[in-house]
Amino acid sequence: MQGGVVINVAWDDGADRTLGLPFYASAGAAGADLRANFPQDARGGVTLAPGARALVPTGLRIAVPDGFEVQIRPRSGLALKHGITLPNSPGTIDSDYRGPLGVIVINAGEAPFHIAHGDRIAQMVVAPVLRAKFACVETLEQSARGDGGFGSTGVE
Numbered sequence: 001m002q003g004g005v006v007i008n009v010a011w012d013d014g015a016d017r018t019l020g021l022p023f024y025a026s027a028g029a030a031g032a033d034l035r036a037n038f039p040q041d042a043r044g045g046v047t048l049a050p051g052a053r054a055l056v057p058t059g060l061r062i063a064v065p066d067g068f069e070v071q072i073r074p075r076s077g078l079a080l081k082h083g084i085t086l087p088n089s090p091g092t093i094d095s096d097y098r099g100p101l102g103v104i105v106i107n108a109g110e111a112p113f114h115i116a117h118g119d120r121i122a123q124m125v126v127a128p129v130l131r132a133k134f135a136c137v138e139t140l141e142q143s144a145r146g147d148g149g150f151g152s153t154g155v156e
Helices: 076-082
Strands: 006-013 032-034 046-048 053-063 068-073 091-093 100-108 113-115 118-130
Touching: 032 053, 046 053, 046 100, 091 100, 100 118
Parallel strands: none
Antiparallel strands: 006 053, 032 118, 046 113, 053 100, 068 091, 068 118
């Protein structure tokens, strides 16, 4: 296993611990899968109508080390097969956040979609963070692209 970054994980009160911690589904996976972990009174899950969104609990809280972030990303299979994605993708979990880890899920598909307790709903990627310093200047260096906006590179 490459890396060595440790993400400390704690369970929310009432979380179903039998679902386990986030996990990498294959040896080359960049993202660790997150599961829906509904409270005891909502273990039937949630059904999202087309266009609807919901905050799906994972039952987890995490402590991301200083100098890193956790990015929450959609699962490609859910996006392709059902139109299930994350509207704020990638979502960022900052190193100083200690609250419940929830995933905002939206149904961009054409049919209702049910998220059951224990379903894999997203993936989390641990990434280093570089903090910039911002300097106000009178002019910017010129570049080949200049101030061209969306689609201005001519590459399709």
